[in-house]
Amino acid sequence: MSSPSSARTASPPRSVPAVTPRVSPAGRPRRAGRRTALTASGFLAPFAVLFLTMMVAPICYAIYQSFFTVHRAGLFGGTQSTEFAGLSNYAAAFGDHDFIASIVRVVLLGCVQVPVMLGLALLLALLLDSRSARLRKSFRLAFFVPYALPGAIAAVMWSFLLAKSLSPFTGPLSHIGIDVDFLSPSWVPVSIGNMITWGWTGYNMLIIYSALQTIPAEVLEAAALDGCTGWRLAWAVKIPLVRPALVLTTVFSIIGTAQMYTEPAVLVGARVPGVSPKFSPIMNTTLGMDLGGQNLAAAESVVLALLTLVLSFGFLKYTQRKGAMA
């Protein structure tokens, strides 16, 4: 039993103090500054070493590889020579029909799935935040539970749940005259979208809900005194105030869509006829790599990383500009 206002005071907005640089008086000898930098780098070094070897180096290596090709001489690849290939791997990547098709497929899927998921997350967050909601804690937990499940295991589970012979859904649906096979080629994109929505709506809802709770009570009281309630309150006051959370969840979702791999890969393993082993761009590149085309695979990974960065950064910049003009 917690009223909205007590819930609000229970988790006060954590104000993050600005990072205060250590005050260094004007007369302080310069050596102190150098010592600070030295100790700081001591604390940073272990992370930095791993960060450089596990994240930066692979990217550099992939970029390097993407500009070379391996020539094999002799029937069984007896001698190999590596040659500079310029942009030919990139040209090949853009000429790779399957690769481009997988990008288009995932972008289209994301264009439908992301708005549906975030719309649902926003709606649920607003409902949970409203005065009429009961059992807030239980609902929050129920919505968030799928996030704790590994995507691969959730996909294994759904691959059974959506199979025509096993599904608890197809039976009742066919009773009311709707005959669907969720794992048929035309339904597979919907089914994959459903798996992602199922797994991530609660996560996004919680981010938006947390942001809703940081809205000062005075703002809501003032709005209520002006007679602004219900949907109008949500639309005119609450949603604009949680914009940063909406932007953040959108960026995370764009990144998530770009890296789609697990769900379709599991369905391929389960021999679902509607999913090709080249469904998503990452599946394409890993498959290409298995076939020995490491350089092409490297070029395709670079293209993918850049595309993701452009989309997520682009969205951030776009919303920032719009925010500045508004």
Add this chain to the structure above:
Amino acid sequence: MSVIYAGRPTRRAPRGTEIASKVAVNGVLGLMALYTLIPLWWLFVSATKKSGYLYTGAPLWFSHFDLVANVRTVFSFEGGIFSTWLANSALYSLVGATVSTLLSAMAGYALSKFSFRGRESVFNVILASVLIPAPMFALPLFLLMAKLDLTNSYWSVLLPSCVSPFGVYLCRIFAAASVPDELLEAARLDGAGEGRTFFQVALPLMAPALVTVFLFQFVGIWNNYLLPSLMLNSSSLQPVTVGLVQWRSEFANGVPPLVPITGAALSLLPLLVAFVSLQRFWRNGLTAGAVK
């Protein structure tokens, strides 16, 4: 559309609309809860069915209860590989999360409590790497590991799991919020070295927040699929996610469907327990990441 009245102050709303809005709001919330919970319910119910009865009877209710035999089958299948998978998952997640939390705490502390030239650039590089999703690194990482002959070893999964740029980002916020500068100065004046100041003064203050970082990292590694499936060939090195997907794909080659189903249900138990009991920390992490 009586939902419209959700949130209307009680003193204004007539009693009827108030009840209607309560029903509508909680009805929608309840429907969503059914959507998230029914699949899990199905998984647990199915795991208890006697083999051969999976396809008969009501899919969402118990029949021919035979859970113990199913669990036994899972643990003895293919020479008991399932326990190895669970142990591998625990190893990768525990070691990876512990190391990455400690390294993130040190780095976040340094970035928050020391001022030095290039601090903001270092931080921005780390932040930018959060925006490139981990799977994009997976393939280049595989190429590099292959070059170093490290693929198909524990290291190929452990080492990448020890780096968490997002953890550094969170730790910087936490260090700034929970470690007062005055305390550090006092420790230094008392003659404590930098290492001692960090481990005995700063680290305990950051501890509650570090649980959050640890938890996110732990679940992230436990749930990872792409990295281990790329890096590992031997079944005995795989975590439980990769193993179960493999069982699912060998469905046609004689793996009975109840094996991956019961296995999936079993593999969720440790995580669900940890998750429900540590809920509070999840919210802290999300809020810190989101509302800043």
